[in-house]
Amino acid sequence: MTTLMNRQYYLASRPAGAPDSSNVPARDVPVPEPADGEVVLKNLYISLDPAIRGWMGDDPNYIEPIALGDAVRSSVIGRVVKSDSPDFAEGDVAMTVGAWEAYTRVPGVMLNKLDEAAGIPLSTYLGVLGPTGLTAYFGLLDVGRPKAGDTVLVSAAAGAVGSVVGQIAKMQGCRVVGMAGTDDKCRWLEEDLGFDAVINYKQCGDYEAAIRVACPKGVDVYFDNVGGEIFDAALLCLNKFARVAVCGWISTYNVPDAPGPTNLWQLVAESVTVQGFTVIDYMDRFPEGIAQLAEWVVAGKLQFREEIVDGLDNILPTFLRLFDGSNQGKLVIRIPEE
Amino acid sequence: MTTLMNRQYYLASRPAGAPDSSNVPARDVPVPEPADGEVVLKNLYISLDPAIRGWMGDDPNYIEPIALGDAVRSSVIGRVVKSDSPDFAEGDVAMTVGAWEAYTRVPGVMLNKLDEAAGIPLSTYLGVLGPTGLTAYFGLLDVGRPKAGDTVLVSAAAGAVGSVVGQIAKMQGCRVVGMAGTDDKCRWLEEDLGFDAVINYKQCGDYEAAIRVACPKGVDVYFDNVGGEIFDAALLCLNKFARVAVCGWISTYNVPDAPGPTNLWQLVAESVTVQGFTVIDYMDRFPEGIAQLAEWVVAGKLQFREEIVDGLDNILPTFLRLFDGSNQGKLVIRIPEE
Structure with missing residues (x-):
C-alpha cells in the first residue's frame, strides 16, 4: 500500500x-x-x-x-x-x-x-452554486427582504457574494448600487451585470456623500460585506424600516482594535433592522437555493x-x-x- | 375675554x-x-x-x-x-x-x-397605559419576539419601559433578568415584580461577567434601553438567533463622542438581529395594546x-x-x- x-x-x-x-x-x-x-x-x-x-x-x-x-x-x-x-x-x-x-x-x-x-x-x-452563491441568495432574499422599487446598496459588490446579491436584487425589480475598489470592477458591475450605479470607494472621498449621490431616494436594503467606515456611513443613508444584512466585515478582520460604528442611533431614528447571518443558518434550504441559482446560471441571468x-x-x-x-x-x- | x-x-x-x-x-x-x-x-x-x-x-x-x-x-x-x-x-x-x-x-x-x-x-x-407601556408591549412582543423558556435581559429595568417589559416577559414564560442602578430598584424588581435575577450595574464590576452569572443559559432577547458599554457587553452573551430590541440609548444621549460598540462581530457569529423601533411604528395597533395593558393592570398582573x-x-x-x-x-x- x-x-x-x-x-x-x-x-x-x-x-x-x-x-x-x-x-x-x-x-x-x-x-x-x-x-x-x-x-x-x-x-x-x-x-x-x-x-x-x-x-x-x-x-x-x-x-x-x-x-x-x-x-x-x-x-x-x-x-x-x-x-x-x-x-x-x-x-x-x-x-x-x-x-x-x-x-x-x-x-x-x-x-x-x-x-x-x-x-x-x-x-x-x-x-456561485456553492457557499458564496447561497450566501448571496439567502442573505439578500431572507435577511434583506427587498421589495420591487427598493434601493439596494451592496459593498464588496464585485466579490463572489456581492456580485450575485446585486444581480438577484435586479431580478427583484430593485435599483442596485454597488461599491467596489477599482474602476475595472465598477465597469464590470455597471456594464456587464446591469447595476444602476457604482461607487469606487477608494476614490470617492466622503463615503456618506457618495452614497447619497448614488442613492438619491435613500437606501432600503444594505447588504454589508465590509463593515468599518462604510457600514457607519451607510447607516446615515438608510430609509425608514431599512434592513441591513450583515454578511461579514472584511475591512476589520485584520485590524485588531478597529473602532466601533458611531451612527447606530440611526437604528432607533429610522426603525432599522441589522441582522447578521451565515449560510449555515439555511442548510435545510440549500437544495432550493442551488436549484434556483443553477437555473439562473443556465439561463444566462446570473454571471460570475x-x-x-x-x-x-x-x-x-x-x-x-x-x-x-x-x-x-x-x-x-x-x-x-x- | x-x-x-x-x-x-x-x-x-x-x-x-x-x-x-x-x-x-x-x-x-x-x-x-x-x-x-x-x-x-x-x-x-x-x-x-x-x-x-x-x-x-x-x-x-x-x-x-x-x-x-x-x-x-x-x-x-x-x-x-x-x-x-x-x-x-x-x-x-x-x-x-x-x-x-x-x-x-x-x-x-x-x-x-x-x-x-x-x-x-x-x-x-x-x-403604563400610554407611550411607555405601549413601547414595552410592542418592543418586547413584536421586536424581541420572546418564546417560553427564553432568557430575557432588560436594561434600565426599573424604568417606566423596562419594568413593564420584564413583567410581560414573565407572563410569556421567560426567565427575566433586570439591570438597574440601585439596590432599592433591584429589590423592587425581584421581590415585587418577580424578576428571576437582577444586576446592580453600578456595583457589579465587569458587565459581561455579571450578565453571564445572571444568565447561565445565555441571552435570547436583550431589551436595550441604555446602549453604551452595557449594550457592548450584552452582545457577548447572546445566544444563536438572539434578538436585540433597541428602544433607546440613554447612556449616550448626553455624551457627544461616545465610542461605538466593538462587539458587533457577534451579529455574524450568532446570527443576531438588532432592531431599532419607536412606539410610533405601532400607532395603528395602539387600541390593541392599551386594551391588553389595561386588562393586566386591572387584574393586578402589571405593577408600575x-x-x-x-x-x-x-x-x-x-x-x-x-x-x-x-x-x-x-x-x-x-x-x-x-
Whole structure:
C-alpha cells in the first residue's frame, strides 16, 4: 500500500493582523489510510473565503475556531483516491469541508458527490452554486427582504457574494448600487451585470456623500460585506424600516482594535433592522437555493467571475489578496492533476 | 375675554451634553385664542421621557427636532379651558403632544379625550397605559419576539419601559433578568415584580461577567434601553438567533463622542438581529395594546411606579434625573389645579 504524503498549511499561531507564514507554515505528513467508511480525496480545488480569517482567531464564532496545529479549514473539491465507503469509488469527485492540504481524509457521509459529466465547471460548486452563491441568495432574499422599487446598496459588490446579491436584487425589480475598489470592477458591475450605479470607494472621498449621490431616494436594503467606515456611513443613508444584512466585515478582520460604528442611533431614528447571518443558518434550504441559482446560471441571468490560481503552495499569498481587493471574483486554488 | 399668560420652557440653543437653563430657559407669553376647531388645554400632567433629549439635538431622528425658539415637545394631559371644537367642551380632560408649558393650544383632532370618571389615575395614560407601556408591549412582543423558556435581559429595568417589559416577559414564560442602578430598584424588581435575577450595574464590576452569572443559559432577547458599554457587553452573551430590541440609548444621549460598540462581530457569529423601533411604528395597533395593558393592570398582573413632581418650574431639574437614574419609575410633572 502506498503511503501518500500530504502537504498541509496549518495554523501554528493565531495571527493578530494579516496572517503570515509564521502563523500558517507548511508541513508534509503521511495521509492515514481510510477506515470505517472514510474516504481520501486528492484535492482539486480549494475555496478561499474571508470567513477563514475569522476561524484563525479564537474569538467565539459561528463555528469552532481552527485548533492550533490543525490544517486551515476550507471547502474543497477532490477526487477519491482511496475509499472505505460503499458510497464512493476511486475516481469519484466530491465536495466537503476540508483544509488547505493536498489530501483530505473524511467520513463518506460528510461528502457531496458532484457529477463531473454534467458539464458544469467543478469550481462553480465552490462559488456561485456553492457557499458564496447561497450566501448571496439567502442573505439578500431572507435577511434583506427587498421589495420591487427598493434601493439596494451592496459593498464588496464585485466579490463572489456581492456580485450575485446585486444581480438577484435586479431580478427583484430593485435599483442596485454597488461599491467596489477599482474602476475595472465598477465597469464590470455597471456594464456587464446591469447595476444602476457604482461607487469606487477608494476614490470617492466622503463615503456618506457618495452614497447619497448614488442613492438619491435613500437606501432600503444594505447588504454589508465590509463593515468599518462604510457600514457607519451607510447607516446615515438608510430609509425608514431599512434592513441591513450583515454578511461579514472584511475591512476589520485584520485590524485588531478597529473602532466601533458611531451612527447606530440611526437604528432607533429610522426603525432599522441589522441582522447578521451565515449560510449555515439555511442548510435545510440549500437544495432550493442551488436549484434556483443553477437555473439562473443556465439561463444566462446570473454571471460570475472566478479567479483560479494554480498551486497549493500559492495558497497563503493568494488568500491575502481577498483583503487588499486585488482578486476578481471568487478566488480558488487549483491543484492540477498530473 | 381674558388673555391667558403661558409659562413655557423653550429651546433657546441645542445642548452639547446635559441641557441647562441657558439651553432651556423660561418665558411668559400670551396664549392665542383658539380658532378653527382648536382647543386650549390647561396642562395637568407633563410626561418626562429620555426621548425628549434626542429631539433637542439636530441629528436626524424619528420625528423632527424641536425647532429653536419652540417650547420643548412632550406628551401632556390637560383640562379644556377654551374650545372652538364641537368635540370638546370646557372641563373635558384630554391628552396630546404638547410642550413644557402651562397651556397648550392644539387642533381638536389631535386630542384624545380621557374619561376622568373611569377611576383610572390620569397620569397612568402617560405611562403604563400610554407611550411607555405601549413601547414595552410592542418592543418586547413584536421586536424581541420572546418564546417560553427564553432568557430575557432588560436594561434600565426599573424604568417606566423596562419594568413593564420584564413583567410581560414573565407572563410569556421567560426567565427575566433586570439591570438597574440601585439596590432599592433591584429589590423592587425581584421581590415585587418577580424578576428571576437582577444586576446592580453600578456595583457589579465587569458587565459581561455579571450578565453571564445572571444568565447561565445565555441571552435570547436583550431589551436595550441604555446602549453604551452595557449594550457592548450584552452582545457577548447572546445566544444563536438572539434578538436585540433597541428602544433607546440613554447612556449616550448626553455624551457627544461616545465610542461605538466593538462587539458587533457577534451579529455574524450568532446570527443576531438588532432592531431599532419607536412606539410610533405601532400607532395603528395602539387600541390593541392599551386594551391588553389595561386588562393586566386591572387584574393586578402589571405593577408600575410613578414619580410625580409638582410644579412646572421644576421641570428641567426633574428631567435631568432621568439621566442620573435617581427617578423611581415613570417621571411626570404635575401642575396642581387651584
